[in-house]
Amino acid sequence: MSEQLHALGPKGFVPERDLDKTPVLETHHLGIDFGGLTAVNEFEITIGRTEITGLIGPNGAGKTTVFNLLTNVYKPTRGNILLDGVSTAGKSTAQLCRMGIARTFQNIRLFKDMSVIDNILVGLHHEMDYTLPEAILRLPRFWRGEQIARKRAMELLGIFHMEDTADTPAGSLPYGAQRRLEILRALATNPSILLLDEPAAGMNPSETAELMENIRRIRDTFQIAVLLIEHDMSLVMGICEGIAVLNFGQIIAKGTPEQIRNDPAVIEAYLGKQQEV
Amino acid sequence: MKKRIQLSTPSKYLINAILVAVLLVGGTMLYNSGLLNRASKAVLIQCGIYSILAVSLNICTGYLGQLPLGHAGFMAVGAYVGALFWKATVSWPAGLTIVFGLIVAGLAAAVFGIIIGIPALRLKGDYLAIITLGFGEIIRIAIINLDGITGGTPGLLNVPKHSSFLLTFACLAAAIFITHNVIHSRHGRAILSIRGNEIAAESCGINLTYYKVFAFALSAFLAGVAGAVYAGFQGSLFPKSFDFMASINILVMVVLGGMGSMTGSVIAATVLTALPSLMQALSSYRMVIYSLLLIVVMIFKPSGLMGTKDISVSRFIQRLLCGELFKSRKKEDKAHE
Ligand SMILES: Nc1ncnc2c1ncn2[C@@H]1O[C@H](COP(=O)(O)OP(=O)(O)O)[C@@H](O)[C@H]1O
Numbered sequence: 092m093s094e095q096l097h098a099l100g101p102k103g104f105v106p107e108r109d110l111d112k113t114p115v116l117e118t119h120h121l122g123i124d125f126g127g128l129t130a131v132n133e134f135e136i137t138i139g140r141t142e143i144t145g146l147i148g149p150n151g152a153g154k155t156t157v158f159n160l161l162t163n164v165y166k167p168t169r170g171n172i173l174l175d176g177v178s179t180a181g182k183s184t185a186q187l188c189r190m191g192i193a194r195t196f197q198n199i200r201l202f203k204d205m206s207v208i209d210n211i212l213v214g215l216h217h218e219m220d221y222t223l224p225e226a227i228l229r230l231p232r233f234w235r236g237e238q239i240a241r242k243r244a245m246e247l248l249g250i251f252h253m254e255d256t257a258d259t260p261a262g263s264l265p266y267g268a269q270r271r272l273e274i275l276r277a278l279a280t281n282p283s284i285l286l287l288d289e290p291a292a293g294m295n296p297s298e299t300a301e302l303m304e305n306i307r308r309i310r311d312t313f314q315i316a317v318l319l320i321e322h323d324m325s326l327v328m329g330i331c332e333g334i335a336v337l338n339f340g341q342i343i344a345k346g347t348p349e350q351i352r353n354d355p356a357v358i359e360a361y362l363g364k365q366q367e368v
Numbered sequence: 369m370k371k372r373i374q375l376s377t378p379s380k381y382l383i384n385a386i387l388v389a390v391l392l393v394g395g396t397m398l399y400n401s402g403l404l405n406r407a408s409k410a411v412l413i414q415c416g417i418y419s420i421l422a423v424s425l426n427i428c429t430g431y432l433g434q435l436p437l438g439h440a441g442f443m444a445v446g447a448y449v450g451a452l453f454w455k456a457t458v459s460w461p462a463g464l465t466i467v468f469g470l471i472v473a474g475l476a477a478a479v480f481g482i483i484i485g486i487p488a489l490r491l492k493g494d495y496l497a498i499i500t501l502g503f504g505e506i507i508r509i510a511i512i513n514l515d516g517i518t519g520g521t522p523g524l525l526n527v528p529k530h531s532s533f534l535l536t537f538a539c540l541a542a543a544i545f546i547t548h549n550v551i552h553s554r555h556g557r558a559i560l561s562i563r564g565n566e567i568a569a570e571s572c573g574i575n576l577t578y579y580k581v582f583a584f585a586l587s588a589f590l591a592g593v594a595g596a597v598y599a600g601f602q603g604s605l606f607p608k609s610f611d612f613m614a615s616i617n618i619l620v621m622v623v624l625g626g627m628g629s630m631t632g633s634v635i636a637a638t639v640l641t642a643l644p645s646l647m648q649a650l651s652s653y654r655m656v657i658y659s660l661l662l663i664v665v666m667i668f669k670p671s672g673l674m675g676t677k678d679i680s681v682s683r684f685i686q687r688l689l690c691g692e693l694f695k696s697r698k699k700e701d702k703a704h705e
């Protein structure tokens with residue numbers, strides 16, 4: 092897998108198969124300050140069309156902040172972001188979703204009181220096109236739109252074999268299932284890149300292994316790019332084709348899992364610490 | 369396992385339509401039969417009006433998860449606009465003036481809802497409560513001062529008394545129908561998702577401002593219609609009927625009934641309107657009773673009488689047909705929320 096990768100100067104990694112296409116995501120000099128604190132600085136990343144990329148680093152390094160910048164939950168202080176070659180400056184989070192960026196959250200943010208299938212149907216909101224009067228009067232376009240969306244939602248639930256839970260409130264699902272549902276809700280928005288913030292947090296090793304396999308399968312099926320934040324080294328090294336390491340808001344290393352594993356700066360800043368504990 | 373009988377969607381709608389028709393016709397016959405005295409007729413109509421108001425506020429408070437404190441202001445806009453429209457169009461055919469009056473009253477209130485909602489709902493935090501509180505008072509004072517049009521403190525008199533039993537409860541049925549169909553659609557799920565988690569909703573592509581303002585405007589529209597029905601029932605309007613306490617009354621109904629339950633809103637509105645009127649001796653203790661009721665419900669059932677559940681007759685009949693009325697009730701209720 093790593094032979095397919097092709098380092099592109101200092102910018103990072105774009106698999107050879109994608110070299111002729113625009114990268115799905117590109118950032119230049121991205122940074123944000125909170126008051127006097129520089130949380131992220133000079134963040135540069137290029138992600139190919141169907142690449143799985145890992146973003147790792149110690150707690151408080153600024154990983155979640157990067158996700159919030161990419162989805163415009165935080166407005167960048169510096170730099171710019173290109174999604175499919177188009178600048179995302181001035182776009183709202185909702186507009187960015189429609190442009191093809193979807194995410195999950197480190198602290199799960201499901202619609203707890205809504206049923207599992209309704210959570211996914213919120214993600215499918217823009218896949219339905221019936222208007223408000225059509226909904227109030229229950230015209231044929233309403234029924235058709237709902238029927239297609241529900242079928243699609245059940246298919247998505249099938250990815251994690253969660254069809255049986257469709258009508259239960261999302262808040263009553265076990266922790267791991269809530270994380271999986273969040274991934275499905277993000278997938279429902281039909282993204283070209285999926286941002287996963289610590290998807291394996293709180294999962295046991297066998298659940299983690301299964302998730303790893305599923306993330307790869309999702310990438311293959313939907314032909315999308317994945318950027319994931321993860322503490323679990325086995326997961327990151329196992330499925331990522333490229334890895335960026337963040338420390339104190341700065342990228343300190345970028346490369347293939349092989350390169351990262353042997354990078355002295357990374358070992359000192361991150362892996363070293365892990366081993367000591 | 370016995371095979372489950374699934375009622376088809378058209379038959380569910382048919383059951384509900386028949387039920388509404390029977391209630392409207394039966395109610396009208398009872399209302400006109402002479403069995404009810406004047407006072408109880410008045411209470412009946414008021415229950416209907418307050419039910420529309422509670423259902424409308426529930427859209428904003430229960431479904432959207434916002435806390436407006438000036439709902440009586442929207443009711444006032446609808447009441448005065450509806451009354452003035454009806455007074456100006458007495459020469460029109462009755463059906464035409466009535467229906468147009470209701471629509472114009474609702475639209476006027478919705479316009480105010482949009483004007484207030486756009487700035488108030490864009491802000492994060494509790495600004496909506498404060499801004500709507502101010503709005504309610506401004507409307508009341510404006511009505512007092514625009515006495516050339518509104519009659520001011522002495523009141524707007526001789527409003528055509530259009531609000532029959534049929535009109536009041538047809539409006540309630542329409543309000544419930546519209547709200548139900550909106551909430552159980554992609555637009556309604558967008559509103560519910562905002563209550564669930566704003567950042568997640570936005571990340572799913574939901575335009576927060578649009579859906580907040582829309583829910584707020586729909587809530588104001590129905591409150592405006594209720595206001596017009598109120599005007600057509602009273603025959604005269606006075607600004608003091610639309611003060612802050614009126615807004616709080618409606619809010620208490622929604623909270624008691626369970627935020628997010630239309631059934632709860634209607635039950636609470638009916639009980640809280642009928643109780644003080646039927647027990648005249650208690651009417652001066654109304655606020656005491658309200659407070660006690662609120663405290664008791666908050667202690668024993670903080671989510672309100674009905675929580676977020678709604679009663680559905682078609683579902684009830686389906687269960688009856690399956691002979692599992694009481695057996696798996698708990699599971700069913702969960703599944704249908
Ligand atoms: N909204 C905010 N206001 C102020 N500081 C913030 C905010 N969000 C994040 N930070 C700071 O940015 C740094 C990076 O946080 P975060 O991105 O959550 O780290 P990570 O996800 O890598 O653990 C932390 O020091 C945090 O305190």
Ligand SMILES: [Mg+2]
Pocket residue numbers: 154155156197
């Ligand atoms: Mg984080």
